[in-house]
Amino acid sequence: MPPRTLFDAIVIGSGIGGLVTATQLAAKGAKVLVLERYLIPGGSAGYFERQGYRFDVGASMIFGLGDQGTTNLLTRALNAVNVSQESIFDPVQIHYHLPNGLDLKVDRVYEKFLQSLIAYFPHEQKGIRRFYDECQQVFNCLNRIDLLSLEEPRYVMRVFFQHPLACLGLAKYLPQNVGDVARRHIKDPQLLKFIDMECYCWSVVPANMTPMINAGMVFSDRHYGGVRYPKGGVGQIAQKLADGLEKAGGEISYQARVTKIITEKGRAVGVQLANGKVYYGKRIVSNATRWDTFEKLLPADEMPVNEKNWQQRYQKSPSFLSLHIGVKASVLPTGTECHHILLEDWQKMAAPEGTLFVSIPTLLDPDLAPAGYHIIHAFTPHWIDDWQKLSPSEYEAKKEQAAGRIIERLEQIFPGLDAGLDYLEVGTPRTHRRFLGRADGTYGPIPRRKLRGLLGMPFNRTALPGLYCVGDSTFPGQGLNAVAFSGFACAHRIAVDLGL
Numbered sequence: 001m002p003p004r005t006l007f008d009a010i011v012i013g014s015g016i017g018g019l020v021t022a023t024q025l026a027a028k029g030a031k032v033l034v035l036e037r038y039l040i041p042g043g044s045a046g047y048f049e050r051q052g053y054r055f056d057v058g059a060s061m062i063f064g065l066g067d068q069g070t071t072n073l074l075t076r077a078l079n080a081v082n083v084s085q086e087s088i089f090d091p092v093q094i095h096y097h098l099p100n101g102l103d104l105k106v107d108r109v110y111e112k113f114l115q116s117l118i119a120y121f122p123h124e125q126k127g128i129r130r131f132y133d134e135c136q137q138v139f140n141c142l143n144r145i146d147l148l149s150l151e152e153p154r155y156v157m158r159v160f161f162q163h164p165l166a167c168l169g170l171a172k173y174l175p176q177n178v179g180d181v182a183r184r185h186i187k188d189p190q191l192l193k194f195i196d197m198e199c200y201c202w203s204v205v206p207a208n209m210t211p212m213i214n215a216g217m218v219f220s221d222r223h224y225g226g227v228r229y230p231k232g233g234v235g236q237i238a239q240k241l242a243d244g245l246e247k248a249g250g251e252i253s254y255q256a257r258v259t260k261i262i263t264e265k266g267r268a269v270g271v272q273l274a275n276g277k278v279y280y281g282k283r284i285v286s287n288a289t290r291w292d293t294f295e296k297l298l299p300a301d302e303m304p305v306n307e308k309n310w311q312q313r314y315q316k317s318p319s320f321l322s323l324h325i326g327v328k329a330s331v332l333p334t335g336t337e338c339h340h341i342l343l344e345d346w347q348k349m350a351a352p353e354g355t356l357f358v359s360i361p362t363l364l365d366p367d368l369a370p371a372g373y374h375i376i377h378a379f380t381p382h383w384i385d386d387w388q389k390l391s392p393s394e395y396e397a398k399k400e401q402a403a404g405r406i407i408e409r410l411e412q413i414f415p416g417l418d419a420g421l422d423y424l425e426v427g428t429p430r431t432h433r434r435f436l437g438r439a440d441g442t443y444g445p446i447p448r449r450k451l452r453g454l455l456g457m458p459f460n461r462t463a464l465p466g467l468y469c470v471g472d473s474t475f476p477g478q479g480l481n482a483v484a485f486s487g488f489a490c491a492h493r494i495a496v497d498l499g500l
């Protein structure tokens, strides 16, 4: 038998989590191969082009592109392989259009945001300040330390001795959820609903199920590193990381769908592709979701006990119905912000077609659309079950009806949108499953019940020796900067394991 080519690490998938793992390892001199089933890198942070428009498939509100502190993980990941990404500052994180006339912009300047919220809830002035200040404390702890693998005891000891107070602060908040902290400071039920939405719009669960550590990041970094849009579209981040990977000596292969993780003597040693090709590595990293990894790439009936336990704690969140719209620029009033959240009834916040997320990246980077036009990405939660077992004509009709309902709602904030439509493409949970390679098109794991903060989220090592997971179904969860954290941690743990 010819000798096997042995990579130090094989990464299944080129989402941001996979790419950060791969680039970090390549920067340390490891021989790395990334295998991506799709045509381009990025996964949920990818893009597609139609008729002169460049649409982000998912993420558009980007954290982690700042230039200071330690939490700017996308900037750090890019720099590690000598690439960089120009970004455009967004002065407002979100313009909320909420029930009972709560119309509020989250300004980049912390004090301005607090004042806008206090103007709606003057009787809660102290509580508002105390709650958001407490979130800042969490962030200040995080932003002091190098964010690497908590599975590496020597690193944990080193960080503890360098920053004991920051570490104690983080240990205190690790098992806490936002709702409990908010209720210590705030009593007004409407304001608590607003805090629910502040969480839901990225964690897709209300405040009492959202870990405080993640909230500390989001509620504070928006006023620190800020929300920025990558020039050329979100897909540029993955493209630059892929370029950096190759410059650093790594390899990436597209249209390379892994169908099986090969095990020998109870250890992950390689992967097999749909075309039959086989690759071997000292370490295998899966950037597919944990459901895909342990139910499809490995035999589901041999699932390790701790994965079964994880599935009892976490379930798949819904997917989305996405409208990718090209529209005449004249439809958008002067002063329109890039990101909006629209909800008419608090009872429907987490219901299918309840919360409507809207991003208009061409307000920051006009080059993504033909002159005189904008792109709008509007998306709202939907379950895959509602889109199964339909004939092709039923599926198309259902898409058209759903799109009609969303456009009608969008008309509330952008009157004349329907008349100004130039392009419309509708994605369903089936589209997300197919093009993003994610089980049921899920956005990611959400707790089945109230858990103790982030304590239940697994790190990168798995019960199968040689196999690691990275991305949004590992600590600390969804979002580009979060999966970048997971990538740093995964590469760190592997580098230590390989003695790099």
Ligand SMILES: Cc1cc2nc3c(=O)[nH]c(=O)nc-3n(C[C@H](O)[C@H](O)[C@H](O)COP(=O)(O)OP(=O)(O)OC[C@H]3O[C@@H](n4cnc5c(N)ncnc54)[C@H](O)[C@@H]3O)c2cc1C
Binding pocket: 012, 013, 014, 015, 016, 017, 018, 035, 036, 037, 038, 041, 042, 043, 044, 045, 057, 058, 059, 060, 061, 062, 063, 256, 257, 258, 259, 287, 288, 289, 292, 320, 322, 379, 435, 436, 437, 438, 443, 444, 470, 471, 472, 473, 477, 478, 479, 480, 481, 483
């Ligand atoms: C509609 C939407 C809006 C969002 N908005 C934001 C936002 O504004 N800001 C933000 O920070 N986050 C946002 N997110 C979340 C964010 O995009 C994700 O959390 C993050 O991109 C997930 O990265 P990942 O590395 O875990 O994996 P993924 O992005 O899922 O990438 C995994 C990759 O692995 C590949 N793959 C899977 N299986 C295989 C296989 N068997 N063989 C080979 N390749 C495989 C896939 O093709 C994919 O490229 C949004 C997500 C969605 C869907």
